[in-house]
Amino acid sequence: MIEQIKQREEKIRWILTFCALSSLLFLFLIFAFILIEGLPLFYKVGFSNIIFGFKWAPTKGSFGIFPMIVSSFLVTIGALVIGGPLGLGCATYLAEYAGKKRKIFLKPALELLAGIPSVVYGFLGVIYIVPFVREVFGGSGFSLLSTSVVLGIMILPTVISISYDSLMSVPRAYREGSLAMGATKWQTTWRVVIPSARSGILASFILGMGRAVGETMAVIMVAGNALKIPSSILEPLRTLTSNIALELAYASGDHRLGLFSTGVVLLIIIMILNYIANFVIRKKVIK
Amino acid sequence: MGKLYLSIILSFFLIITSCNRGNVNNQKRHLVNIAGSTSVMPFTEKLAEYFMVGHPEYIVNVQSGGSTAGIQACINGTVHIGMSSRELKEDEKVLNEIVICYDGIAIIVNPKNPINDLTLEQVRNIFSGKVKNWKDLGWINRRIDAVTREEGSGTRGAFEELVMHKVHIDDGIMVQDSNGSVKEVVATDPYAIGYVSLGMVDKKVKALKIDGVEPSIENIKQKKYKVVRPFLYLTKGKPEADAQVFIDFVLSKEGQGILKKEGLVPVND
Numbered sequence: 442m443i444e445q446i447k448q449r450e451e452k453i454r455w456i457l458t459f460c461a462l463s464s465l466l467f468l469f470l471i472f473a474f475i476l477i478e479g480l481p482l483f484y485k486v487g488f489s490n491i492i493f494g495f496k497w498a499p500t501k502g503s504f505g506i507f508p509m510i511v512s513s514f515l516v517t518i519g520a521l522v523i524g525g526p527l528g529l530g531c532a533t534y535l536a537e538y539a540g541k542k543r544k545i546f547l548k549p550a551l552e553l554l555a556g557i558p559s560v561v562y563g564f565l566g567v568i569y570i571v572p573f574v575r576e577v578f579g580g581s582g583f584s585l586l587s588t589s590v591v592l593g594i595m596i597l598p599t600v601i602s603i604s605y606d607s608l609m610s611v612p613r614a615y616r617e618g619s620l621a622m623g624a625t626k627w628q629t630t631w632r633v634v635i636p637s638a639r640s641g642i643l644a645s646f647i648l649g650m651g652r653a654v655g656e657t658m659a660v661i662m663v664a665g666n667a668l669k670i671p672s673s674i675l676e677p678l679r680t681l682t683s684n685i686a687l688e689l690a691y692a693s694g695d696h697r698l699g700l701f702s703t704g705v706v707l708l709i710i711i712m713i714l715n716y717i718a719n720f721v722i723r724k725k726v727i728k
Numbered sequence: 729m730g731k732l733y734l735s736i737i738l739s740f741f742l743i744i745t746s747c748n749r750g751n752v753n754n755q756k757r758h759l760v761n762i763a764g765s766t767s768v769m770p771f772t773e774k775l776a777e778y779f780m781v782g783h784p785e786y787i788v789n790v791q792s793g794g795s796t797a798g799i800q801a802c803i804n805g806t807v808h809i810g811m812s813s814r815e816l817k818e819d820e821k822v823l824n825e826i827v828i829c830y831d832g833i834a835i836i837v838n839p840k841n842p843i844n845d846l847t848l849e850q851v852r853n854i855f856s857g858k859v860k861n862w863k864d865l866g867w868i869n870r871r872i873d874a875v876t877r878e879e880g881s882g883t884r885g886a887f888e889e890l891v892m893h894k895v896h897i898d899d900g901i902m903v904q905d906s907n908g909s910v911k912e913v914v915a916t917d918p919y920a921i922g923y924v925s926l927g928m929v930d931k932k933v934k935a936l937k938i939d940g941v942e943p944s945i946e947n948i949k950q951k952k953y954k955v956v957r958p959f960l961y962l963t964k965g966k967p968e969a970d971a972q973v974f975i976d977f978v979l980s981k982e983g984q985g986i987l988k989k990e991g992l993v994p995v996n997d
Contacts, residue, residue, distance in 0.1 A: 498896075499879055508899075572916060581873035581917055583902055666878075666903035677902045687905045691766050691880035693794055 475708055479701035491702055497668050499688070499696040506703055508670045512585075512678040513654055513710070515671065516664070519589025520596050520653040525646055527593070528600030529635075532645075535601070536608035537630050555598035563662030566591040571663055580675035583665030588678070591659050596649035603648060607641020608634060640721050647718040651711055657682040681707045758783075758970045763791040764798015764811030767831070767882025768959045771990055772811060778986060779977050788974060795882075799823065802962045808971040810962035813882050814889065823962040828978050830993040832926035833887055833955045834935040834943045836911065840918040843867055845937040848954065851891055854921060857898030862919065875902045875913050875922035883907065886957040887923050923955075927991010948993045959992070 486504050494505020570590055575582030611634050619629040665677020685700045692700055769792040776788035795812040799820050802810030835851055853859040854874050863869045876897050877884035904910045910922040915932035929935045935943050947953040977983050984994035
């Protein structure tokens with residue numbers, strides 16, 4: 442009897458180990474395939490011609506993706522400018538000011554926000570934000586500004602949930618100490634709680650950036666996808682992700698390889714962002 | 729526990745064996761392989777679907793890959809029929825061309841735009857970035873929001889060939905990834921201009937006259953409207969018997985009717 446139970450335990454252990462390893466395997470496979478497909482073009486065309494090239498005309502032999510790298514960073518920063526303060530404000534309210542009842546109402550609402558498919562954000566962006574920008578600010582409406590607003594809203598759940606957790610993990614004694622010294626609630630929050638949770642908040646911003654860099658569908662719908670580096674926030678632009686999704690359908694030969702090279706660059710950028718975020722979080726844990 | 733394993737293994741077997749069933753079809757004798765242009769492919773697939781309903785003993789395989797790839801495959805004899813959405817070059821003229829239909833490309837603007845007529849050169853200047861303001865075309869002082877298709881698209885390829893004549897489309901121009909989204913942008917932005925397949929034009933957008941000629945099926949048939957590309961089927965010499973049956977179907981009243989319903993201009997009504 443005991444032998445049987447032991448055996449079953451052993452079996453389950455193996456199955457679970459397999460599950461855990463499979464995710465690693467998938468990661469490895471994705472990595473391997475993108476590199477195998479993407480790297481040959483770097484050899485053929487030249488590293489700097491791809492990374493620093495300004496002209497993207499893959500059917501005519503130009504594979505420069507520099508404008509898209511810049512654009513990806515621009516929309517990410519734009520999203521952070523809009524989503525960062527808003528998200529931090531919301532997290533601070535939830536952690537410091539909201540009563541239990543409001544928390545019960547707000548937390549699920551935020552989770553719902555995270556669950557809305559990105560195509561819905563894009564759709565609403567096209568229907569409301571793009572025409573609004575066109576009427577009020579001018580230009581075609583498909584622009585850096587519209588994209589930043591849509592992405593700013595999309596990164597809210599990430600920013601809020603992680604900075605909320607880090608605000609909550611600030612020990613109660615800090616707040617009590619500050620209040621006992623005669624500081625007001627806001628002074629305590631601004632001078633004591635937020636600085637103590639600094640690294641977690643920073644990590645939430647970086648993970649939000651990761652989400653913004655990787656977002657595709659909503660960006661294609663509102664960014665206008667022009668190939669130039671935008672000279673104002675009202676001009677259209679194309680990010681790395683939307684470049685892949687836009688052109689994959691008809692791409693063949695070198696054009697296809699060019700899209701995989703775009704994927705390689707994207708993979709590296711997201712790896713760096715995740716690494717920085719992990720580093721920031723780990724530093725906080727060690728403290 | 730044992731039963732669970734057994735059922736999992738059994739279901740795997742079922743999945744694998746049901747996949748194999750596809751091969752049984754190969755016993756049917758008549759096989760037609762078609763490859764080529766990504767613009768012609770969706771229509772050929774549609775035609776093949778209808779065709780195979782009426783001719784269950786035939787199998788029509790349709791693959792994309794682009795006009796050039798299709799032409800090459802046809803010259804090499806790897807496919808029975810090649811598809812092309814561009815005219816053949818001199819050294820490709822060894823192939824037998826069959827025009828199955830024509831596709832007009834309409835230059836569209838928002839219905840609020842008072843302009844009805846542009847010359848081909850004006851359209852070219854807009855998309856090459858030379859003309860950037862509607863004022864230069866006799867309307868208000870407002871930037872032109874031009875929209876093009878993504879690199880690799882067949883419609884863009886035809887537009888580059890028929891309108892741009894080797895002039896590059898400017899990098900600052902917006903890009904959308906389907907006829908539908910180009911139309912959507914033009915329908916919502918009063919200052920936009922774009923191009924789509926003629927079949928896509930409806931009341932939400934206004935198709936411009938080019939050099940004074942309205943883009944209509946009638947004008948395309950009479951070769952008055954110039955922004956038109958042929959959809960070609962290519963065969964090496966005389967088509968093989970099986971391929972001929974399919975081609976006959978495409979050129980028949982039924983086949984042409986299907987193409988017309990898709991918004992293309994049939995060769996024989």
